[in-house]
Amino acid sequence: MSAGIRFVDGSVPAELVLANDADVEAIAGDLAHVASIALDFPKWNDGRAYSQARLLRARYRFAGEIRATGQVLVDMLPLLVRCGFDAAQLRADQSLAAAERALSFFPDGHYQGDLGAPLPRYRRRAEAPA
Numbered sequence: 001m002s003a004g005i006r007f008v009d010g011s012v013p014a015e016l017v018l019a020n021d022a023d024v025e026a027i028a029g030d031l032a033h034v035a036s037i038a039l040d041f042p043k044w045n046d047g048r049a050y051s052q053a054r055l056l057r058a059r060y061r062f063a064g065e066i067r068a069t070g071q072v073l074v075d076m077l078p079l080l081v082r083c084g085f086d087a088a089q090l091r092a093d094q095s096l097a098a099a100e101r102a103l104s105f106f107p108d109g110h111y112q113g114d115l116g117a118p119l120p121r122y123r124r125r126a127e128a129p130a
Contacts (some may be wrong), residue, residue, distance in 0.1 A: 005077060006087045006104065007096060014038035014067050020048040024055045031056070036065035039085075044071040050083045057084035057115050074098045078105065082114035 014036040018027070027034075037056065049068065056062040067087040068080050074094050074116035081103070090099060 002004050004081045004086060005100065008067060008089050010085050012070070014065070014069075017069075018052060020046060020052065022052075024060070026050050031060055031062050031064075032050050033109075034062075034064055036067060037062070038067045038069045038086075039072035041068060041072055041076075042078065044073050050079060053080075053084040055113065075104045077102045084115045 016027070016030075016034050016036070017038045017040065020040050020042060039052050041049050042054075053066050053068075056066060056109070065087050065088065066085050068076070068085050069089045070091075072080075072088050072094070074091050075089070077088065077099055080088055088099075090096070
């Protein structure tokens with residue numbers, strides 16, 4: 001595991017696969033009975049699955065695994081983590097070493113808040129114990 005994300009090879013399928021044009025609200029009532037959801041990126045430049053992950057975590061408080069599948073590139077990993085994904089199946093031509101490196105670019109976090117650290121960086125520093 002690296003920076004909050006686990007790399008998977010797809011050998012163990014997620015319990016629920018959600019197309020990137022599906023309405024997350026339609027499955028909200030079933031989330032308590034689901035341990036893992038795969039969100040698909042049919043193209044690397046189609047970011048609707050980021051929004052789905054954010055909704056699952058922030059609005060519906062889904063605590064299970066959210067897995068990115070499809071055209072998942074190394075460059076996408078930092079944003080995947082920030083939106084609530086905790087597993088990713090990289091596209092076959094992507095390097096695991098490059099993925100690990102991409103996740104190490106911001107070791108202190110981002111300036112803006114996100115799901116992992118909701119406060120902006122200046123507030124995290126100001127509120128840190130001395």
